[in-house]
Amino acid sequence: MTLPTSSNVVRQSVDRATFESFYAGPAPWDINKPQKQFTAIADRVTSPVLDAGCGTGEHALFFAAQGHRAIGIDFVEEAIRRARGKAAERNLPVEFLVKDATKLGDWGERFASVIDCGLFHVFSDDDRRRYVEGLAQVVKPGGLLFLMAFSNEEPGTEGPRRVSRQELYHAFADGWDVESIQPCQIEVNPAFTEVKFSAGGPKAWFAIVRRKG
Numbered sequence: 001m002t003l004p005t006s007s008n009v010v011r012q013s014v015d016r017a018t019f020e021s022f023y024a025g026p027a028p029w030d031i032n033k034p035q036k037q038f039t040a041i042a043d044r045v046t047s048p049v050l051d052a053g054c055g056t057g058e059h060a061l062f063f064a065a066q067g068h069r070a071i072g073i074d075f076v077e078e079a080i081r082r083a084r085g086k087a088a089e090r091n092l093p094v095e096f097l098v099k100d101a102t103k104l105g106d107w108g109e110r111f112a113s114v115i116d117c118g119l120f121h122v123f124s125d126d127d128r129r130r131y132v133e134g135l136a137q138v139v140k141p142g143g144l145l146f147l148m149a150f151s152n153e154e155p156g157t158e159g160p161r162r163v164s165r166q167e168l169y170h171a172f173a174d175g176w177d178v179e180s181i182q183p184c185q186i187e188v189n190p191a192f193t194e195v196k197f198s199a200g201g202p203k204a205w206f207a208i209v210r211r212k213g
C-alpha cells in the first residue's frame with residue numbers, strides 16, 4: 001500500500017478509500033496499544049472522552065480502562081468493526097461509531113477531552129477548518145484537546161502531511177488556548193518497512209489545546 005505523499009493533501013484530504021485499503025491489512029500506525037504520549041497525560045484527561053479518528057480504538061479503550069466514558073469515531077467501517085471487537089474481548093464499555101470527523105457540528109454529544117492521534121494531519125486546509133469548527137461545538141468550555149501530528153521536522157514527503165507549530169497555533173487561534181506543543185516521535189508498526197522514517201519513529205508534535213470559556 002503506497003502512502004499518500006504530504007504534498008498532495010494540502011488541497012485534498014486523504015480519502016476514505018485510501019484508509020479502507022490500509023485497513024484491508026495491518027495499518028502502519030496500528031501498534032495495538034496506545035501511543036505513549038497519550039498514556040503519559042492520562043491524569044489530565046476527564047470524562048467524557050472523544051477519540052477522533054480512532055482507528056481500531058486503542059486510545060478510547062485505554063481511557064475506558066482508566067474508568068472514563070469514551071466514544072471513538074472513525075469513517076472506516078472496518079476500523080470500527082475491529083475496535084468493537086476489541087471492546088467486547090476486553091469487556092470495556094466503549095461506544096464506537098462510524099462518523100465523519102469533519103461533520104461534528106451537528107452532533108449532540110459534548111466532551112471534556114478529545115484525543116486526536118494522527119487525524120489532524122490527514123486533512124486538507126478546508127477539512128482542517130471544518131474539523132476545528134466542529135470540535136469547537138463538541139468540546140465543553142475548558143475542555144482539552146490532546147493532538148499528535150506528523151511534524152515538519154520529519155524529512156521527506158512520504159506519509160501524512162507535515163504540520164508546523166505555526167500551523168497548529170493558526171488552526172486554534174480563535175476560541176482556543178494552545179497550552180503546549182512538544183516535539184515527540186510516533187511509534188509505527190514494525191511490520192511496516194516500505195517507508196523509512198527517522199530512527200525512533202516519525203517526528204511529531206504533541207499539542208495540548210484548551211477550549212476557551
Ligand SMILES: C[S@@+](CC[C@H](N)C(=O)[O-])C[C@H]1O[C@@H](n2cnc3c(N)ncnc32)[C@H](O)[C@@H]1O
Pocket residue numbers: 014019029030031052053054055056057058073074075076079099100101102116117118119122
Ligand atoms: C493515522 S490513522 C490513526 C488511527 C488511530 N487514531 C491510531 O492512533 O491508531 C487516522 C485515522 O483517521 C481516520 N479518518 C481519516 N479521516 C477521517 C474523517 N474525516 N472522519 C473520521 N475518521 C477519519 C482514518 O480512517 C484512520 O483510522
